[in-house]
Amino acid sequence: MKQIVCFGDSNTWGYNPESQSRYPKAERWPGVMAAALGNGYEVIEEGLNGRTTVWQDPIEEHKCGKDHLIPIMRSHKPFDLLIIMLGTNDLKHRFSLTPFDIAEGAGRLVRIARTIEDSVEGPAPRVLLLAPPPVSQLTSFAEMFKGAEEKSRKLGEEFARVARELACPMLDLAKVAASSPVDGIHFDRENQQKIGTALAEKVKQILK
DSSP states (O other): OEEEEEEESHHHHTBOTTTSSBOOGGGSHHHHHHHHHOTTEEEEEEEOTTOBSSOOOSSSOSOBHHHHHHHHHHHHOSOSEEEEEOOSGGGSGGGOOOHHHHHHHHHHHHHHHTTOOBTTTBSOOEEEEEEOOOOOSOSTTTTTTTTHHHHHTTHHHHHHHHHHHHTOOEEEGGGTOOOOTTTSSSOOHHHHHHHHHHHHHHHHHHOO
């Protein structure tokens, strides 16, 4: 049984931009991916609304991915693949980050994940890095994410650079899906489906 941990933010948790509630498990991209992978794979969801890569949020506390990663990995080890989908919340205006810095934060998580290895819990898992798609026209999140639209269009390029430097598999979700026009940040059902389907194929390539 191949085990996969999905480490992300509200788009991994399954935030529905229309209802502000959570999609059912089968409609969230990890659930879609699990169904497409079929027997022989177990998919574990670790999504948290507002999670950043490595940055401490002074307003929304306990959201730093760097602080969460090692405890989460150790709680699920041994497993085969860690999928990291973070970076969107790093675009919040309060952080004043460049696309370069956001990608570097994601790269730091890859480096940390590769260190978790011991005789009891087994070897470090493979890592798949996902670049979040650009945000679209912002509505209710416009003030919080002021300036994010332009920055987000550069994330794919910067994440690809980090992935090359780390020799890490990577998928630019801008080539697969788009953010919902309802709020500009989250995924509608159709795009949750597109992401899960595309990732199933990517996972099979990595874990073949």
